[in-house]
Amino acid sequence: MTSARSLTPVLFFVLFLCSCCLNGCAKQTTVVLLPDPGGKVGKVTVTSDVASIDITKAQEATVIKGRQSAPTAPKVLSEAEIARNFSEALSSLPEPPKHFNLYFEKDSDRLTAQSQQVIPDILAAASQRQSQDIGIIGHTDTAGDPSYNMRLSKQRANAVLQILIQEGIQDKFVKITSHGENNPLIKTADNVHEPKNRRVEVVVR
Template sequence: MLYTSAQGTVELRQAQQATLLHGPLTPYLVDPVVLRRDAQAAIDAQPLLPRTFIFHFDTSDSKITKGSESLLQQVQEELQRRQAPDVSITGHTDTAGEARRNVQLAQGRADHVARILKPYLTNALSVEISSHGETNLLVPTANGVNEPRNRRVEVVVR
């Protein structure tokens, strides 16, 4: 990394290397304890990364599979970790069945998950519930294909 000032240019070639902003452009290593102390406020201010949870469903059903039930606790814990989470709950289907019916089915799935999570969404800044039907497939398939991985609700907590 190059640093340029009125005094000239210096190349910083390794981690934890610095130079004075005013004065001679001589590279030096910053003590890790000092660096951590000086950067701690910025480190603490970083937002939590978004988390995505995928709930799966049986064919033509709006109830989550037994295998997805354990995700509920994880979503609840993630919601509690955040002061004002932004949440999106998006329903999906596979391509089996009529496209218009799949939009409704995916919406029913998203609504079902939202109802389960409702007690934990009280501090949410926003909650968006939507349906993608059989569009936006996780596993691309031809029309009319029964694909379990496409029958899902994605819950994203930001």
């Protein structure tokens, strides 16, 4: 029996290609590991009845010629090879999520003027995809009390939600989470005002 399975919890894409060998009708399977839309790469073990092998690098592939054959040594394929051999599988992959960062005035749930101009881009992405899965994640910088920052991050996320609702997005398609001063975009010491960390992430799937 041949199989492929993930050994890590990160997201990944695995492509399979089954074809006939040149020397007869025996079939072979090629397994290729691709990074997820964020660039992370998982780990896949390809197993037959006689051996198994791990593929762990982006665009790494192994070939197996049946349950009684060992997978070949991993080999990194070029983008051209993957596009040529896996065009049908690639065309069926879901479109990766679109990410937007909206920034806020200091100690406030008011968007900066520049970030207000990003709202039409979010709406366009949601409309194009007919999205029913939008994530809103609130953040703050490290200035101030952590409990206050958690509340502020929730206020920022809710402020963005209200803007999207006013523009026609249904709230049942939106999920809100808040991280407070945790998970900053720019790592800083405590009690540091950092404009890039005063943000809400919007993810349109």
